[in-house]
Amino acid sequence: MLSAQDIHVAYADETVLDEVSLALEPGRCLALAGANGSGKSTLLRVCVGRQQPDRGEVRLAGAAPREADPAFRRDVGLLLDGAECFPDLTVAEHVRMVATAHGLGSGAAAATDRVLAELGLDHRADAFPDALSAGQRQMLLLASVLVRPARLIVVDEPEQRLDTVARRRLAAALRAAKPAGTAVLLASHDRATVEEAADRVLLLDRGRAAALGTPAEVTGVAEVSPWR
Numbered sequence: 001m002l003s004a005q006d007i008h009v010a011y012a013d014e015t016v017l018d019e020v021s022l023a024l025e026p027g028r029c030l031a032l033a034g035a036n037g038s039g040k041s042t043l044l045r046v047c048v049g050r051q052q053p054d055r056g057e058v059r060l061a062g063a064a065p066r067e068a069d070p071a072f073r074r075d076v077g078l079l080l081d082g083a084e085c086f087p088d089l090t091v092a093e094h095v096r097m098v099a100t101a102h103g104l105g106s107g108a109a110a111a112t113d114r115v116l117a118e119l120g121l122d123h124r125a126d127a128f129p130d131a132l133s134a135g136q137r138q139m140l141l142l143a144s145v146l147v148r149p150a151r152l153i154v155v156d157e158p159e160q161r162l163d164t165v166a167r168r169r170l171a172a173a174l175r176a177a178k179p180a181g182t183a184v185l186l187a188s189h190d191r192a193t194v195e196e197a198a199d200r201v202l203l204l205d206r207g208r209a210a211a212l213g214t215p216a217e218v219t220g221v222a223e224v225s226p227w228r
């Protein structure tokens, strides 16, 4: 589904990704973990074609990823930094609009109800974004990613601003996407989210791949584990 090979990114003389590779199969979830500044967001941007690496190659379903490509937008549900809401649409209207745009047709309303309930946002379905708490707004953005069919979901620190219960709901929703064959790539600082959702963790340490394994294996990499 997705592969990145020997990715190298540098800003001026600072190397932020140093020959990092990853591979993700359908129905699997890979989490990127590591300290602040270790290169997680940069690697996600490279994987979705938002940033070109200095060296290395990314393949998404056999082609270079391009957000402008209709097939990319059909296949990839994306939530990176900087996503915003329309101020004049309610929570339900946002999510239904995305569902409709991605072809759910007469099923869009039911899919919206389902994802809002799954994420615990159903009681705010008629609220406007300005009236949401920061965590609720994050859930709205996540609902818009999760309501639509996708072969790949890419989310950067999806747990940000969420409380413990909301994080659990998020992790369960990411996990639930996998049996249908959706692959999930996320960057996360939250151990519980990673343990619940991810099959494998790629641990980055100052731009280098320090470990790749199950969440339990990577937690055991004492020197660089973010959860030691």
Ligand SMILES: Nc1ncnc2c1ncn2[C@@H]1O[C@H](COP(=O)(O)OP(=O)(O)OP(=O)(O)O)[C@@H](O)[C@H]1O
Residues within 6 Å of the ligand: 011, 016, 034, 035, 036, 037, 038, 039, 040, 041, 042, 043, 187
């Ligand atoms: N536009 C830029 N110009 C210069 N340096 C940058 C730029 N963007 C990122 N960096 C640097 O690249 C490194 C990796 O940043 P990145 O955002 O990928 O890390 P991260 O692991 O996602 O961090 P965090 O956990 O804090 O979100 C950092 O040292 C950062 O300062």
